[in-house]
Every structure is written in structure tokens, then in C-alpha cells.
Amino acid sequence: MTKSGRERRAKPEMSRRTAARLAAVQAIYEMEMAERSADAVLRDFAADRWAADGTDADAEGAGAARQVDPDAAFLGDLVRGTTARLADIDGMVAPALSADWPLDRLEAVLRAILRVGAYELFARADVPLRVIISEYVDIAHAFFDVKEAGLVNAVLDRVGRVLRPDEAGGGGDDPTTGNR
Template identity: 45%
Template sequence: MSDAKPQSLKAVMDQLNAETGAKPLTQRDKRARTVARLVLVQALYQMEITGTGVETVVREFADHRFDTDLEGEPLAQADEAFFGEGARAVVREQGVIDPLITHRLASGWRLERLDTTVRAILRAGTWELKFRPDIGLEVVINEYVEIARAFFGETEARFVNAALDGVAKDVRK
């Protein structure tokens, strides 16, 4: 995966079509899953910055944030169940998730040194890789790389790609 060329959102959506082992998702469901991943990263960021609990954040996003994006524009429908599952699982399984990420950081680096948003992206991606084997690893990695690219650019996207690719090698043997 680390040698893969950046893919467009359409290419990521096409890969979602190729998933096996799970009930095929419709194009609308795939888009909703993509939006849920983005919102999950935003929620994890918010929880870490504010110290707000997961149930409060899940409720806040369900009540107020699924209708618009950060700039107040209408947001595509999110898979709210997937978002809620992810938020709760990342918090519950953080003791498993964080060491998996740390194992893939450069020697001497601590997870706390990473940007908060990058940490949120890696935690969400690692949750899916470890705890959602029904979702193709290429789909997971590509979607979170695209999220990293949207927030930062190529350097962080390549970092996320390498880290998640390493986690995938550790958990999807």
C-alpha cells in the first residue's frame, strides 16, 4: 500500500464496490460510510481537545452536526450507526489501538507527539483494521489517506498511508 498512487474519492468508492464477505453496499450507503469516517475523525478530535465524553459527542453529532459540515454547508447523509459504533469502539479499545499505532511510529516517537487530527485519523483507521475485518483493508487505508489529504496534504497523507499499512500487516495476517 505504501507505494500506491493517491486515489480519487471515486476510486475509493469503486473499491468499496469490490468488497467481499459483507453485504454489498449501495452507492448511497458507501457515500454515507465515507461521510461517517470524516465525522468520526472530527468527533475523536473534539473529544481529545475538549475532554468531552463519547456519549455526549455522539449525541451532539446526531442532534446538530450531521446536517452541515464545518463551514455550515449541507452535508451528505452520514451512516450514523457506523459513526456511533466507531466513536464508542475507539474509546473502549484505545488500550489496544494506541499500541498498534505506536508500534508503527519511528523509533523514539510517542503517539502524543503527533498532531491531534493525525492521531484521530490513525485511531479511527486502526479501529476499522483491527475490529472490522468485514471491511476491505484497501478501502480503510484509502479512505483515511483521503481524509488526511483533505486536512493536510501529501506529507501527512503518505505518513497515514505508511502507518495504517503497517497496522494492517500486524492485524490482518
């Protein structure tokens, strides 16, 4: 019996920063859906989702062991930073979308992925552009099919070319003007 491609390519254990990115997307989604503050959501994440006993209440099976704790400082920066700069972030993301699919028409999880990814591109120069894009494409794959992951890749690439033209290897095109 042969193994499928997925079985052959075992993914390495999730890093603490990867876990923080995923948690940040979940937090931004929850904030939008429940109209809660960043501090309230982060407090709940710390108290309920990553309790001191080392289990994840949301994992399959009660008391299943967590794979990795998110980097709390990084998570806090992503959630608070995205929230604080939401208008700026939306102003970067919206022009990178097609006119047929404005930001408010996107599914809420997809919107959260794009917002947190764009914030990280904007505020975290210590993380390489390609790492950021790859991480959020992987997160998109966890929730969606190939089409949405491709959208995340394209939008974050466009935003990255504006914010980090030297790193992107592009000309720093400004999606707000339509210049490519």
C-alpha cells in the same frame, strides 16, 4: 483553456460510510481536545451538525445543503469502539511510528485519523484492508499535505499487515517486536 487534473477528475459524491469515517475522526479529535465522552459528542453531532432540516451549520454559507448524512450506526461503532479500545489501538499504532515521532507528539487530528483507522482495521473485518487505508489517506489529504497522508498510509499498512496478514499479502510482521 484546459482544465487542471483536479477539475478533470471529479470525485464521486461521498458515501455514507465515508462521511461517517470523517465524522468519527472529528469526534475523536473533539473528545480529546474538549475531554468529552463519546455519547456527548455523538449526541451533539446528531443534534447540531446533522439537524433534521438537512443543512450543515458548519458548511460555507448559512444553511448550505449537506451532501450526505453519515451512516449513524457505523459512526457510533467507530467512535465508541475507538474510545473503548484506545489503549489497545495505541499499542498497535505506536510501534508503527518512528522513534522520533511517538504518538503523543503527533498533531491531534493526525492522531485521531490513525486511531480510528486502526480501530476499523482491528474491528471491521467486513471492510477490506485496502478500502480502509485508502479512506483514511483521503481523510488525511483533507487536513494535511502529502507528507502526513503518506504517514497515515505507512502506519495503517504496517498495522494492517499485523492484523490482517492474509489480506495484506505480507508476512504478518509484528511492529511490537521490530520484526519486519
